[in-house]
Every structure is written in C-alpha cells, then in structure tokens.
Amino acid sequence: MSLNKVIAGILLAIPFAIYFAIPAYNRVDPALYGLPFFYWFQLLMLAVSTVLYTLAALILRGR
C-alpha cells in the first residue's frame, strides 16, 4: 500500500473518530449566540469533514 493511500485513509477516518466521541460534544457550553455546543460543533465538523474528504480525493487522483 502506497503512502498516499495511507494518508488518504487517515483523512477519511478522522471524522469517524470525532463523531464517535459523543461525550466530548454532548454539552451546552460554550454556546454560540445561544446555540448549544452540541449543535454548532457538529455543524462545524461537517465543514471540516468536507475539507478532509476533498484533500483525500485530490491525493488519490490518478491512482
């Protein structure tokens, strides 16, 4: 397995690790304009995940 594939695999796995850690984000504070952390953190991670997946897709290009 090439180094690129390993890196892409790690990039794809990071969001799983984050979302699996429910106790870490199942909280109210810090709230954002009154919106509990539970909601805005998961939304923010969606944007982060998109960046990670896109990087993985670019790394895997042509392979």
Added chain:
Amino acid sequence: MLALSGLITFIVVFAFFVFLGFYGVSWRKGDLRRLDEWGLAGRRLGTLLVWFLMGADLYTAYTFIAVPAGVYAKGSLYFFAVPYVALTFPIAMLTMTRLWTVSKNRGYITAADFVRDRFDSRTLAILIALTGVVAELPYIALQIAGMQAVLSMMLYGAVNSKFLSEISLIVAFIILATFTFTSGLRGAALTGVLKDVLIWIGIIATLTSVLLSIHGGFSAALSSVPKSPPFTGLKGAAPAAYFTLFLGSALALYLYPHSINGSLGSEDRERLRLSTALLPIYGIGLGLLALFGVLVYAVPQALAVVKALGPNAVVPSLIYYSLPAPLAGLALVGIFVGGLVPAAIMAIAAANLLTRNVVKEFYPNMSLTLEANLAKWISAAIKFVALAFVFVVSSSLIISLQLLGGIIIIQTLPAVFLGLFTSKLEPKSTIAGWVVGMLSGIYLTLLANKFSTISSTVFNTALGPLYIAVISLGLNVLVTVVGSAIAYALGYRVKSAIREEELAKLL
C-alpha cells in the same frame, strides 16, 4: 393562503423546471433507445453535475421536511442526521468508485448486475434487486408526503384545499412521468441543479429572517421548548441510540438504488470521488434546517400552524411567515421540486432493477430497445403506484414502511459492499445471512412497536437502545462470514467471474 405574487413565482419557476426536464433530452445527446443512455445518462455526468444530481437525489423534500419535524417532536436525538451525512460520503468514496469502475468495465447498470457475476448466483441477484425495489417504493411515497406538506401550507385556509392539493400533485406527476420517459437521468440531472439553487436560497433567506425577527435568537427559542424531550443535548441512554442511528443510516444510504444509480451516471472514477467528497456541504444546509425544529418554538404564528397541521409543517410555516410572498413562493417551489427530482431518480433506479435483474432473468433474449422501453414504462408506472398509495393509505403506514425500508436495505451490505472488496463470500451463506438479517430486523421492529404502527426503530438491549438496522446487520454479517468459513472447510472454492483489476482500474 400564499399571496398572489408568491403563487405566480411558484408557477413560473415550476414552468422553468418542466422546460429543463424536457431540455435534458438534447443535453450531450445519446441514443435513448438504450438503457444505459436513458437510465444512466450515458455515464457522461461531470464533477459538478454529479454533485448537483446526488445533492438533489439524497437531500430530498422528505429529508428537508422530516428532519426539522423530527427535531421539533423528538428533540436533539434527531440531530443524528448531521453525523449521518458526514459519515456516509467517505463510505461512498470507497465503495462507489469500485462499483463505478467494474460497472464501466463490464457494462453493469445496477448493483444486482455486479452481485450476479461476483457470486455467480442468480438467486442472490434477484433477492438484492427486489430488496432495493421494496425499500425504494415507500421512499418515493414519502417524497409525495413532503410535497403535500408544501401544498397544504400554500393553500392553508383556502376552500377545497385538499382537492386542490391532490389535483396539483396529479398534474405534477403526469408532467414528471412524461419528461422522465423522454429524457431519463439527463432530465433529472438538469432539474436537480435548479432544485439545489432554490433550496439554498430558501434555507439562507428563511434562517436569516427568522433569526433577525426573534429577539434573543436561539436562547429565546430554547426557553420556550417543552420540558421533554431534551433539546439541549442527549440525556440518559440516548447516546447509544444516537450513535447506532447515524452509523446504521450512513452505512445504508449508498445501498439504496437511487444512490447507486446516480453514482453510476458519473463520467469517470476521479470525478465521482471528488464530487462525493464535496457532498457533505449540503449537510450544512440540512443541519441548519434541522434547527428550524427548535426555532419554530419562538415564532407563535408558525407554531400555531404546526399544532394544527402536524410537525411536517415546521419548515413550510416558517418560510410562509418569515419571508415576503415572492421569496416564500421561491423557497416552497424549491422543496416541491425537491420531491419530484428524487422521485424521478428513485423510479428510474427501481425500474432498472426490475427490468435487468428480475424480468430479464426470465427472458434473457430481450433486445436492447425492448429492455429500455420496458424500464421507461415501469418507471412511469412506479410513480403512479406511489401516488395512488399516498392517496389511499394513511401517512403513518407509509412512514412505518419507510422506517422499515432502512432496516431491510442494509441487509444487502454483505453482498454489495463486502462483495466489492472480497470474492471470498460464499453465495449460499450470503443468502442465509440476508434471510437472518431480514427476519430479525422485521421481527425486532414489530416487537419494539408492540406489533402496531411503527414509530420507533430502536430496540432496548443491555447496551441501551440500539438502531435495529445495526443489530440485524450484525447477525447478517455473522451468518455470512461463519457460513463462508464452513463452506471453505468443506471444500468450496471461489467462482467469481470478476478479476480484482476490473474493480480497481479502467481496462
């Protein structure tokens, strides 16, 4: 009722939608007498069109209506939709690229085509195809339920609103069936672009205007929510349900025929991977809409409508009361066509499966033209069956069937997803696994709902409440793997007609 300027906007935009649907026939022209040209758009969709098509396909009217409705009624638990869409796309990046490649190499149109060759088993292929069709039908019906929610808000307070709503749906479906028949997946892809643009305008405009009009933003809304269910996070054993719900849903989404059909329409593997990687962006829109389920508690007018029409009115009523009529018309038509586009793709995908993997198994000498014609007629018929279903059957039964749909479609995971990575699964064991998964899934669902209307898909275990799809999939995989190991011990050897390189690169 929506003001005249709003109704005019709705109708003008809908007319443009119809134009795009028919115009699809001349986009990158192909011989539409062939099934791959009609049902897969000739595998010619680029990065951007696949992104729009899949966005329109996966984030449907029903999703946009039901997720906020779920948050409104069940609180934070329903926010599982966000991690679900975050995690389904990496799974698709790994599986769909391989399925696309082997399909291009070997001319497959459906996942069941692949299963047939991979396992050298017609029985398994037919089972996979029928599972897909059965899971897809209530999904189409629910799109119609989403569209009904839009119409009943637009016609709220009008005389004969139920009659007007049914007539509108019938007209919309006749138009949809006609352009799908002529343009196939090309029409769906072009109209998908329009739908996505409208939905984004609607979400951003409504969210901004609701937040500006409520004093105190989310804090105000959260102070008016009921005591139970919890709205500020997961309490008690809820994390177990949350975890299995998003994991099971993420595993299941790309087993649905419409997801696979849309992915196979891509023009190449790299572009499919890139557009799939970019799909969670839509999830941000869905997540913001989910928050409408909380915000509605701070808008008394909208809340009164929701109490009268039911939770499905959350999004339409907030749009109605917070936006000026023309903009509200634009947002509502977005959700309305957001039901039509996926309904078209779902019907195409189900028709491809019925034609290729069920009818053709018994009439193998069918010509290519006959194959395509049959699929076109079946796809039209499916839409009207779903429509009739909505008019005749109660909405709670349709929702029950759709909830069950997620539990049954996941039983195709060993054959389709695992089959893409290993040729070592033995066909009879895979069939046995499917049977065990199917029976246990249905039985546990009935048991969890005390054998009446299905409203819950979680089962209480020693580990807490778990999504039944995950439990039954576990049993399915166990039987498949143990059965295959026993078959090997008894001297079974792989007969897969597919070589590894056919899955890995274009030949």
